Structures are given as structure tokens and as C-alpha cells.
Amino acid sequence: MRIAELSRLSGVPAPTIKYYVRESLLPPGERTSRNQAQYGERHVTRLRLIRALLEVGGLSVAAVRDVVAALDSPATGTHKVLGAAQQTVTAVRVGGSHDEPEHLEAVAEIRDLIERQGWKVSEHSPALTAAADVLGALRQLGQDDFADQLDAYARAADAVAATDLEIVRERGDADAMAEAVILGNILGDALLAALRRLAQIHRSAELFE
Amino acid sequence: MRIAELSRLSGVPAPTIKYYVRESLLPPGERTSRNQAQYGERHVTRLRLIRALLEVGGLSVAAVRDVVAALDSPATGTHKVLGAAQQTVTAVRVGGSHDEPEHLEAVAEIRDLIERQGWKVSEHSPALTAAADVLGALRQLGQDDFADQLDAYARAADAVAATDLEIVRERGDADAMAEAVILGNILGDALLAALRRLAQIHRSAELFE
DNA sequence: CCACTCTCGATAGTTGGACTATCTATCATC
DNA sequence: GATGATAGATAGTCCAACTATCGAGAGTGG
Incomplete structure (x- = not known):
């Protein structure tokens, strides 16, 4: 055509x-x-x-370029591909100063969380930095009770990841797996956010009616 | 000063x-x-x-204006305030055509999900539309296996919402509650996304090493 | 085979969002 | 009373994501 x-x-x-x-x-x-x-x-x-x-997904054109590049690049080792796909996805939104003591404290806190959850994750994963960024922002805004519920959120995130990986595992080849990781993360974030709102509405009505 | x-x-x-x-x-x-x-x-x-x-949170200046306006407006009924806070938060990202048969199908699918979960939610909630948008996009991209795991994601979202509401409940006044809903949603989305990535890394290593 | 439409690729222009710079008429303060 | 900061107004900058125009060439119906 x-x-x-x-x-x-x-x-x-x-x-x-x-x-x-x-x-x-x-x-x-x-x-x-x-x-x-x-x-x-x-x-x-x-x-x-x-x-x-x-x-x-709300990505920028530049971010989309990276994502499709990752999809097109020839696969070498399943876990590697998934990692690359993740890097691409996670690196999408950052931008902040990472030297202040508060930030280092938040990083330490996330590391403790990872330890408690029994997760095995590289010290320098961008996802770790991203989590620490948000945690730092929450603490700085005086929302410490959120920070104190980190473990509950981590358990939910773990359940989501289990479902994610189940979907990925069912896929045949590495290409399809990479696609599942990328789309599952980018569109899945939006989906989870919407479902979370729905569940909130229900629970809030139940609690305050 | x-x-x-x-x-x-x-x-x-x-x-x-x-x-x-x-x-x-x-x-x-x-x-x-x-x-x-x-x-x-x-x-x-x-x-x-x-x-x-x-x-x-990645909000636009216009979206921030709505959020702070909601925070500043005098509270009238706890559940109402939470609802308003939610509207503000959810309405942040939309933009798409909502007339095609595919979209209506996705809406019906989300309604079924809500039914199965036993959630009580208005038919015209923006969160419902948002969820249907994403689901429609996933189906159109041929990612039906994601769509088939909707219930698993909904259960995780419900667990998150339970934690959210727990935090909100502990707050004293309506203002603090509205603040918790808004910040919990906007920053919490970013936090959950990051935690999800961390859990994925762990599980993926476990599965494919 | 010729008028008409379509196409590619290059270049330039537009639009909207989020700032940033400048300017003027004040004030504060040493 | 010189120096420096301030509020508010207006205009300018910068970037991202498109959008418009153009010229040389190619396809196609009559």
C-alpha cells in the first residue's frame, strides 16, 4: 500500500x-x-x-524511539532482553538532584525494603532510584504514613509482577516476551492506576457511607 | 520573608x-x-x-492548578471530598475517541470486571473510562493475554486501595484526607510503578537464570 | 501521451506549554 | 538619598510534536 x-x-x-x-x-x-x-x-x-x-502510555517521541529500538534489536538471552526492555521503560521519567542526604537516606530505605521482600536486585537499578525519588518526595512533603506502608505496597507490586511474569512465560519467543514486558509495563501502569481508582471508589463508599 | x-x-x-x-x-x-x-x-x-x-508526578501546570484548587476548596462531606479529589486526579490524562464499537466493548468488559469484583462504582466514572481505554488499546495491539488477566490485576489494585484507604482513615480531618488521596494517587502511582519494576527484576532472574 | 493526482524528501513554519527576561514604578534600608 | 530589591506587566525563549509547502519525479485514466 x-x-x-x-x-x-x-x-x-x-x-x-x-x-x-x-x-x-x-x-x-x-x-x-x-x-x-x-x-x-x-x-x-x-x-x-x-x-x-x-x-x-504518555511517552515522549524520544522514549518511543528507544522502546521500538529495543523491540527491533536482535535478542540475546531471555533475561537480558527483559532487562533491556525494563531499562528502556524505567528510564522514561527521571530528572532530579541525586546528591542530597535526603535522597541517600531514601535509597537506603528502599534497599532495606528490597532486603525484607527477599528481592534480588542490582544496587544500581534505575527502578531503585525511581522508587527512592518518590519516597524522598513523600517524606519531604510530610507524608510519612505513606512511607510507613511501603511493605504493603511492595507486596501488591509483587503480586502484579507475578502476573506479569506469568504472561511473559507463556509467550513463545524472546521477541514476544520483550513486547509483553514493554507493553505490560507502559500500558499496564495506566491500567493499574485506573483499576486502583475504581477499587478506591468502592472502598471509600463502603467506609464513609 | x-x-x-x-x-x-x-x-x-x-x-x-x-x-x-x-x-x-x-x-x-x-x-x-x-x-x-x-x-x-x-x-x-x-x-x-x-x-x-x-x-x-509528571502533571501539567494546568493539572496542578486543579489539584491545589481541590485541596483549597472547603470540605463538605468526607466521601464527597474524596470523590472530588479522585476526579481531579483521574481526569488528568485522557484524550481519545469514545464512540467506536471497540471502545464500547471494552467498557462492557470493565463493567463485568467490576461486577465480578463486587465493586460498587458509578457507570460514568472517569476511572472506568480510563480503564476501558487501556484495555481497548491492549486488545487492538493483540495483547489479549493481558486482557485475560484483568482479574488478577484487579485483585492487586484492590489490595493497594485497601492500604490507601487505611492511610486515609487514620487522618484526622477532611483536608488531610483529601491530601492523602491526591498525593497517594499521584505520587503513589509512580511509587507502585517503580516497585513493580523491582519485583519484576527479581522474579525474572529467578525464572530465567 | 498528456493532464492530473500522488509521492518522497527537504525545509520551514506553527502551536502549546513552561518558563525566563526586561522594564517601570515603587519601596526598604543602610 | 544612593543602592538594591520588589510587584506586576509584557514580551521573549526554548522545546516538543506536529503541519505546511515545495520541487522533482512517478502512476494512471482518457
Whole structure:
């Protein structure tokens, strides 16, 4: 198909498709002449993925580039692939100063939590830093009772991760696994947030009616 | 204190503080003359909250304005306040077409889930729409095995909500409760996401080593 | 084979959000 | 009373994500 049909099928304007190709989110079509290219089913699928990551997942174009690059890179060892996929996903939102004593304290606190949960995680995992960032912010805002419930939240997170990994395990090849990790994390975060709101509404009504 | 000290204490540049006042994120200082105003401890606290919502929570300035407006509005009925706080928080990210048959199907699916979980939730809750959006995106991307694990995710979300409400219940007044709901949701989402990654790393190592 | 439409790729322009800079008429304070 | 800070207003900057235009070329119906 040509770009007009690709645009129609995906709902993405043609100039935007060109933009995505320029930004390496989408591979270019197969050239048939100087100014003609053919697009296939794969382009439609990829475009849907890109839009889902941008709109539902709230990622930036740069972050989407990293994600699709990870998906496209040839797999070498299942756990490695999952790790790479995770790095990509986690590194999406950071930005803060990481030298203050408060931050180091929060890091130590998360390390203790990891110990208590019996998790085995690298000391320098970006997820650890991210968790410490949030914890530090909560403490600085005087929300210590949240911080004190860390273990309860960690248990819930562990249950979620168990489900995640179950889904990943069922997948056949490494590519499908990486895809499951990435989509499960990015879209799964949004899904969990929404479900959490629903459960809150129910429980709050039950408690305060 | 004057604006220079407020800036020093909060780490926010003075022109940016003025900008926040213009955008109604921060109340203006108490005027002592035509070109002088006094700021207090409350301004420092509020600025920290604003920065946490912007940087850790990833909210837009407009969303922060809604959040602080909800915090400042006088409370009328505990459950009402929590509901308002939730609306504010959930309405943060939407944007999509809600008329297609796929979307209606996803909505029905979420309603079934709510039924199965025994949750009592309004038919038109924004959280329901948000969940349906994500579910629709997952199905459209061919990730049906995620969608099939909805109940497992819902159980985890319920456990999180139970902890959330426990924290809220311990708070004394309605203001503190609203604050707990808002911060717990916005920053809690980020915290849970990070903890989920940590648990995944552990479980993935266990499974594939 | 020719008018008309479409396409590619390059370049430039637009829009919105979040600041940041400058300016003026004041004040505070040494 | 010189120096420096301040409020408020206005305008400018910077970045991300598109969007518009253009020119040379290619496909296609009549």
C-alpha cells in the first residue's frame, strides 16, 4: 500500500507518518522508485503501537524511539532482553538532584525494603532510584504514613509482577516476551492506576457511607 | 520573608514563583505595600507540593492548578471530598475517541470486571473510562493475554486501595484526607510503578537464570 | 501521451506549554 | 538619598510534536 492508505488505516495523517519515519519510530517503506514506496501490514501494526505508547502510555517521541529500538534489536538471552526492555521503560521519567542526604537516606530505605521482600536486585537499578525519588518526595512533603506502608505496597507490586511474569512465560519467543514486558509495563501502569481508582471508589463508599 | 528567601528555601527561581502565582498554583503573598509582599511557611510547603506534582508526578501546570484548587476548596462531606479529589486526579490524562464499537466493548468488559469484583462504582466514572481505554488499546495491539488477566490485576489494585484507604482513615480531618488521596494517587502511582519494576527484576532472574 | 493526482524528501513554519527576561514604578534600608 | 530589591506587566525563549509547502519525479485514466 502507499502512504495515503497507510494513513487511512492507521488514522495518522500522512505528514505525521513521514515525521515518525524521520524520527526513526517507523521504518521507511520499501522503495520501488525514486519517489514511491510500499508499506505493509507491519507498518500498520507499528503505527498502532506508536500511537498507543504516545497517547495511552504518555511517552515522549524520544522514549518511543528507544522502546521500538529495543523491540527491533536482535535478542540475546531471555533475561537480558527483559532487562533491556525494563531499562528502556524505567528510564522514561527521571530528572532530579541525586546528591542530597535526603535522597541517600531514601535509597537506603528502599534497599532495606528490597532486603525484607527477599528481592534480588542490582544496587544500581534505575527502578531503585525511581522508587527512592518518590519516597524522598513523600517524606519531604510530610507524608510519612505513606512511607510507613511501603511493605504493603511492595507486596501488591509483587503480586502484579507475578502476573506479569506469568504472561511473559507463556509467550513463545524472546521477541514476544520483550513486547509483553514493554507493553505490560507502559500500558499496564495506566491500567493499574485506573483499576486502583475504581477499587478506591468502592472502598471509600463502603467506609464513609 | 520576601520572594528572594522563598526562592532560596524552595529552590524555585523567583520569576518562576511569580509565574506560579499568575497561574494560580500559589496564592500571592500578603501585601504590605504597593511593591512588597510577605510570604510564609505555607508558601514554602505549597511550592514543594507543586514541584513534586510537576516533577515526580509528571502533571501539567494546568493539572496542578486543579489539584491545589481541590485541596483549597472547603470540605463538605468526607466521601464527597474524596470523590472530588479522585476526579481531579483521574481526569488528568485522557484524550481519545469514545464512540467506536471497540471502545464500547471494552467498557462492557470493565463493567463485568467490576461486577465480578463486587465493586460498587458509578457507570460514568472517569476511572472506568480510563480503564476501558487501556484495555481497548491492549486488545487492538493483540495483547489479549493481558486482557485475560484483568482479574488478577484487579485483585492487586484492590489490595493497594485497601492500604490507601487505611492511610486515609487514620487522618484526622477532611483536608488531610483529601491530601492523602491526591498525593497517594499521584505520587503513589509512580511509587507502585517503580516497585513493580523491582519485583519484576527479581522474579525474572529467578525464572530465567 | 498528456493532464492530473500522488509521492518522497527537504525545509520551514506553527502551536502549546513552561518558563525566563526586561522594564517601570515603587519601596526598604543602610 | 544612593543602592538594591520588589510587584506586576509584557514580551521573549526554548522545546516538543506536529503541519505546511515545495520541487522533482512517478502512476494512471482518457
